[in-house]
Each structure stands twice: as C-alpha cells, then as structure tokens.
Amino acid sequence: MKASVKNLKNETVGEIELDESVFGLPVRADLLSRMVNYQLAKRRAGTHKTKGVSEISGTGKKPYRQKGTGRARQGSLRSPQFRGGAVIFGPVVRSHAHDLTKKVRKLALKTALSAKLADGKLVVLDQASVETHKTKALAAQFKTLGLNSALIIDGSNPDESFMRASRNIPLVDVLPEQGANVYDILRRDTLVLTRNAVEQLEARLK
Structure with a gap:
C-alpha cells in the first residue's frame, strides 16, 4: 500500500510503500486494550502500604x-x-507489573500502527528537522499540517532543534523509533512518522 510523503510546509514531495504486514493488519481492540493495561500496570509505583x-x-x-x-x-x-x-x-508494597509475551506486544504495536492508517490519522513526513529551535515557527508549520494532537516518531537520532522546538507545544510528543509504543500512539489523535521511522519500524516488526 502506498502513502504520500509530505514536508513541514504541507507539500506532497513523494510517495512511500508501506508494508502490509506492519500497516495493514485488522484492528483488534482486545489486543490494544491488553497492551495499554500492561504498560500502565508496569508504570504503577505500588508503594501503598x-x-x-x-x-x-x-x-x-x-x-x-x-x-x-x-x-x-x-x-x-x-x-x-x-x-x-x-x-x-x-495493601502492601508490590509490583503491579504482569507478563505479556513478546509476540503479543509486537502484534499490538503493529495493530496500533494499522489502526491509525485505517482511520486516516497517519501522516508520513519527509524529515522532521528545522533550522531554528524556536517554538513559534514550528507551531505555525504544525497548524499548516493540521496537527493539534500528535505523536511524532523519527528515526533513531531525532533532530535536537526539532525536539527542543516541539517541547513547549501542548499535545505534541516526539519520540525516537525505539521508543514507539501502543499507549503513546493511541493517546494522541494523529500519528506522524518520518521516512526513517517507517523504514526502521518495518525492519524491526517484520
């Protein structure tokens, strides 16, 4: 399946082929729910006593x-x-974490990516880099792209200026590819992937 690639000015600059085994899976709410519960349970402090x-x-x-x-x-x-x-x-001090097999966690991440594409909430950017770390300029570009609530996933080494510029924009998160997770994908309205992120996610999840 093909998706158009945009730049930060909302101009179409090309196309990218998305792997169907990663972005074309049926949406399973039960799987996403299990994964979100797994992530949130792992976060709990468990210090009540x-x-x-x-x-x-x-x-x-x-x-x-x-x-x-x-x-x-x-x-x-x-x-x-x-x-x-x-x-x-x-209550006693304990860990609330529970096990979820690696196979299920991998499938849940692929399902979350597929769900965003199926809903038309997936945007592929050519690259996530800016010349200045000023928030105002990047906020204007996000407005052009129609991003109000978004998770932006870049390659292994995101642009430092881009991360600093986006830090003060509400409802916008930036993660490297290795930090991609189901909970953060679902809690934001739009998922934005760079070309690098798509390639690295496909290599990791195939």
Missing part, C-alpha cells in the same frame, strides 16, 4: 482476663477492631 498486627507498636499483654467480664475475649489491643490497630488484608 498499611500496617499489619506485627508492625503496630504497643503491648503484647492480654488486655483483660479471658472469662467473667461479660465482654468478648481479646488477646491484643493491636487487633483490627481497636482504634489504632492493624489493617487486615491491606
């Missing part, structure tokens, strides 16, 4: 005798029914 009975400071003495008081038997004031006592089955 409550104290168990063994961690509460206090005496280990039995509060009152077993029988004859008319009250329920008690063995410790650190029990959960007392104020300042323990929390039963409370």
